[in-house]
Amino acid sequence: MPFDTKRINGPDNTFSYRQFIDADKDEKNKKEFTGKRNDNRELLDHRKIAVQLNAITKAKGSCYIENGNTKIICGVFELREIAKSSRYNDKGQLYCDFKYAPFSRETRKSVTENEEKSLAMSIKLALESLVCLHEFPNYQIDVFIMVLEDDGAVLSTAVMAAGMAFVDASISCFDIITSSTIAFIDGIMVVDPTSEEEDIANSTNPPENHGTITISSLNSMDQISQVIFNGFIEPQLLKDAKKQLLEINKVHEIYLKKVVSMKIIKEHRET
């Protein structure tokens, strides 16, 4: 959002009203994990995802994805000359822009620009091993990702959205990218955490063995294109989580393929 310094912008240090909610009550309600999930899921269940291709008509390819309440829209645009580059690159480049909508979280604009940039960088790295960049030397492809609502597992959902947008744009890819997240709470694996569960996993006094791990994989070659873990955990638990995540990714892949084949069949009927 552009910020006009010449205007009077009102007091900028407002507080969330939530911090005035009775702290003790809040502590009990929020910070404890009972082993049961609020949405009646089993620990190893993933939320349902829904994908819609070609959600933005102006983009070359686009994808709207819902993972439970997490909603992300992503667009891929035409090839563009790499600005200010005087060196010959035999590979193309990706430019990834990642933004949270100001209203996407409980508190308005709780994500700093720096975090957005770092997530954008992670998504870019995950996509670099997906797209056949050697087909576009000296040109760059722009990817724009917008988080409309954040209810956990944003990174993995965004990676899948971007991957599907590339497929929708008919840009050559080596594979279909799938991605999923696991949160650890006291050493217990919680698949596809909601934002509440993520908060517990990374809160100020978490139980030991906590954290979240996201793995993006290219399944046909058994390749992992991106791993991000943050927390404090025993190595063995991470290895178990990896196995679990790769299994989940395979399930995602089946669904994504179904979406794509529906699109192809529909287009064939029309022509």
Added chain:
Amino acid sequence: MEIVCFPGQRICAANDNIIAGSGTYERLGYIFSSLAGTIETTTQEKNNIISVKSLGNKTVLPVVGDVVTARVEIVNQRFAKCQILCIGDVLLNRPLRGILRKEDVRATDIDRVEMYKNFRPNDIILAKVIPQIELHTFSLSTAENELGVVLATARGLAATCNRASNTPMVPISWLEMQCPLTGIKEPRKVAKIMSENSLVKIE
């Protein structure tokens, strides 16, 4: 029967007679699809070319030897700057920059080429991509009978007359075009348009 495939799907083994075409890539002796679409096979002198066709508009960059459709933007004594609109039959949504140098206009008598007598701004030309010299600008050549101006409107009288301004000129020789309404003749490097079938044979 069409076969649907996805990026990363293994199509078949590659060998000397089975070649990976567009929309596919080869890895570890197998051909994989890189697009979501349907499989197409074409036969060319004993060779089977496997390619994947996607219904969406493909994303491609011109490679050397591609025939492109371009619009002439600026003409000066040494070169004409163009905007590449199509690569083969793929329409680009965002035009690419191209440059047609004086020495690449025709194959013979290249010393006596005058750019103004061959191209005018707004002409639509067919050209072939030659090796790139400048970053982000594709070098073009019209040094073949089949390449050159395919669509042009006359300047002068024709341009002032509203109705006629969009009327394309008709080629009368490989060096001249004439406006059907006003009869004005203008010099151009005219392309000898071939029917699509014969073009395939030449390739």
Added chain:
Amino acid sequence: MAYNPLSEAEKIFILHGVQDDFRNDGRTRNDFRPMELQTNVIASASGSARFCIANSDILVGIKPEIDIPSPNKPNEGKIEFLVDCSANALLDFEGRGGEELASEITNCLKLTYSSPYAFDLKSLCILPKFQCWKLYVDILILQCAGNLYDAISLAVKCALYNLRIPRVTSALLDGGNVDLVLSDDPSDCDRINAESLPILMTVCKIGDYCIVDPSIDEENCSTSSAVVGVSGNKITTIKTISGGSFHADTLNNLIDLTITTAKYLNEKLLKSLKQEERQMESNKIQKCSFLN
């Protein structure tokens, strides 16, 4: 990262070297290059360290300042990392060139220090909801010869070990105003337990093998690389930092490799830090200049 052209033959040479467990500088796959450390190098900082791995040269200075805790974490202090990639280190960093890398490293450090088991921010709290310490960790890259993540994390660890926070003798709340009294004695100060502080380790995959401490040449040859943060025998971060992909089984190897190597490295580091401190106290080291 750095532009360093390597011919195909050179790349194959390095790859074969990694396969035979004999790298082009004579190391095995899990060897580090020689390291050098020095603490308390900057008098104006409360904690400082200079750390070199081969020619990668990092200078870190820490300054504690007093701040108000953030409203959602009332009993925690703050820590902020700031990496400066100066153009002296690599010409590519000139202008805004180093910004992307700097923010990457900053984020990685922030993530790896985020768990309270790795670094306890509560110890930096003076008066919950009102006053806390904020540590500004400023990192300067003087020279770059590959493996920046490791060098920086080790340098930060050394500087935090060296850090001396003035001791607050009393903190009173007087009608909403905070009254702090700091100890008069400059040697009376708090220190941070450096044992559990995480270290980052870059692992590059070259051919079928993973190596630690890659040089610039090796970084150019690798198909993919990841940074792993290790604290004790636990993992605090994993982050892939290059665009390549690797096989699913490689992740296990990568974790095992870093855990064993980091454990050893951590022991050695703490030992030499203590040794260095004793030497400094007894003034055995004769310094001829700041950087030597």
